[in-house]
Amino acid sequence: MTGRxxxxxxxxxxxxxxxPWVPFTGVHIGSLKGVDAEQLLKSAELLTACGVEANQRYRPDGQPVVFDLQVEAEILGCELKWAKDAPPAVATHPLADGYEKLKELRLPRPEDGRLPIILEAMRNLKEEIGRNTALYGLVVGPFTLALHLRGTNLFLDMFDQPETVKELIDFCRQVTEQVAEYYIDAGMDVIAVVDPMISQISADHFQEFVSKAASHIFDFIRQKGACSSFFVCGNATPVLEVMAQCRPDGISIDENVNLEYAKEIADRYQISYGGNIPLTTVMLLGSQADNMAKALELMDAHKGPGYILSPGCDIPYNVPPENVSAISLAVFDPEKARVFVETNKDDSAAADVEIEMPDYDSLPGVLIEVLTLDSATCPPCKYMVDATKQVAKLFEGKVDWVEYKITEKENIVRMQRLGVTNIPTIVINGKPTFVSYIPDLATYKQEIEKVLKA
Structure with a gap:
């Protein structure tokens, strides 16, 4: 069988x-040719050349053409903040001041924004590598797109204006389907609906606001003759079953979700499941032996039908290429990889790192520590940081806050010392308080007031 x-x-x-092995390479492919993320995401030629390079180096069975959840948002009026080593982040929200402009928004056309670049790259890669490699077209899911358009006020609106939120999500559903159709027409085998922000809502809210739209999207993709995946970064455990009920062909999850539980859900609903090689502790900061060992562990435990080996989300730009190649070796020559692991056993990447922790009992006020993957690249992390900035303004002089990105070894140690197991997490005066959950302003304020009164 071919990889495809x-x-x-x-x-x-x-x-x-x-x-099967599907590395979600994202902007990482730019590092293989020495081009930064912004250059990559604005050039069909570079997306093609770097995609071919990744295909040759990593021998994937499937790979995405582009991993950028801001493409649709940019077309709809969100301004972006560009980075050299990550996809852009949404900087402004067209509906931040209210929903009046919703009726003015129009569905994307193939000539809008960066779609011409992406569609050209898709057609090129279909020709270059599509015979043997399943090509993934990634579209932003309706809830995350709604949050891009409205901002964090969307969470309060779910209580105060539920019907308006449903109207917005239905519009976003139409956007997702429209872009998915363009990608299918360009030759994509699999449409991955990437909706990381659903990890921030309850199963009840998912069913109330997202289930209908998501189910419609996956039925639409199926009718168009493509396969589908429901992809969520973050701790999606509470919503994993309701995701499966939306009838995707598969679910993709990261290291915040127990893969055995994902298998249980996938078996129950007879769908595929994929994941969940840790992005930072293993792929970014680990050794080749660490990467081989994790790949072997996952493949040994999940040999049954429907499992796809993949990272938990898009591979960071600075992941050493040799680490990704190490996973590829484990896939294609597992016995050789086992020998390598046994002869190259290494201590944890962070074992020799020392850090100084605050004396939480002696703090003059409130210290908020936000542990993230990176708010510049991870939507749930960004909105958690935004919420922290917003609440800190209400307590000027009494609240300090800092973001710790676990892409740095020191912050992995910090995460361990604080007892944090999921990202993103808000820690208040040394206590993990909001774990993989973005609080509304009132709840956040109330928690800070409790600490100030203590």
Missing amino acids: ELVLAALKRQPTPRV
Whole structure:
């Protein structure tokens, strides 16, 4: 079987001779050719050349053409903040002041924004590598797109203006379907609906606001003849079952979700599941042996139908290429990889790092520590940091805050010392307070007031 055939078979829960391997390479592919993320995401030529390079180096069975959840938002009027080593972040929200402009928004056309660049790259890569590699077209999910358009006020609106929120999400559903259709027409085998912000809501809210739209999207993709994946970064455990009920062909999750539980859900609903090689502790900061060992561990535990080996989200720009190649070796020559792991056992990447922790009992006020993957690249992390900035303004002089990105070894140690197991998390005066959950302003304020009165 070709790699493409392996991926498509796994998405249909058919037996495969080995576990398929799908690295979500994202802007990381730019590092292989020495171009930064902004250059990459604005050039069909570079997306093509770097995509081919990644294909040759990593021998994937499937790979995305682009991993950028801001494409649709940019077309709809969000201003972006660009970075050299990450996808852009949404900087402004067209509906921040209210929903009056919603009726003025129009569905994207193939000539809008960066869609011409992406569609050209898709057609190029279909020609270059599409015979043997399943190509993924990634579209932003309706809830995350709604949050891009409205901002964090969306969470309060779910209580105060639920019908208006549903109207917005239905519009976003139409956007997702429209862009998915363009990508399918350009030759994409799999449409991954990436909706990281659903990890921030309850299963009840998911069913109230997202289920109908998501189910419609996956039915639409199926009718168009493509396979689908429901992709969420963050702790999606509370919503994993309701995600599966939306009838995607598969679910993709990161290290915040127990893969055994994901398998249980996938088996129950007869869908595929993929994940969840840790992005930072293993891929970014680990050794080649660490990466081989994790890949072998996952493949040994998940040999049944429907499993796809992949990272938890898009691979960071600065991940050493040799680490990704190490996973590829484990996929294609597991016995050689086992020998390598045994002869290259290493201590934890952060074992030799020392850090100084605050004396939380002696703080003059409130210290908020936001532990993130990176708010510049991770939407849930960004909105958690935004909420922290907003609440800190209400307590000027009494509240200090800092973001710690676990892409740095020191902050992995800090995370361990604080007892934090999920990202993103808000820690208030040394106590993990909001774990993988973005509080509304009133709840956040109330928690700070409790600490100030203590």
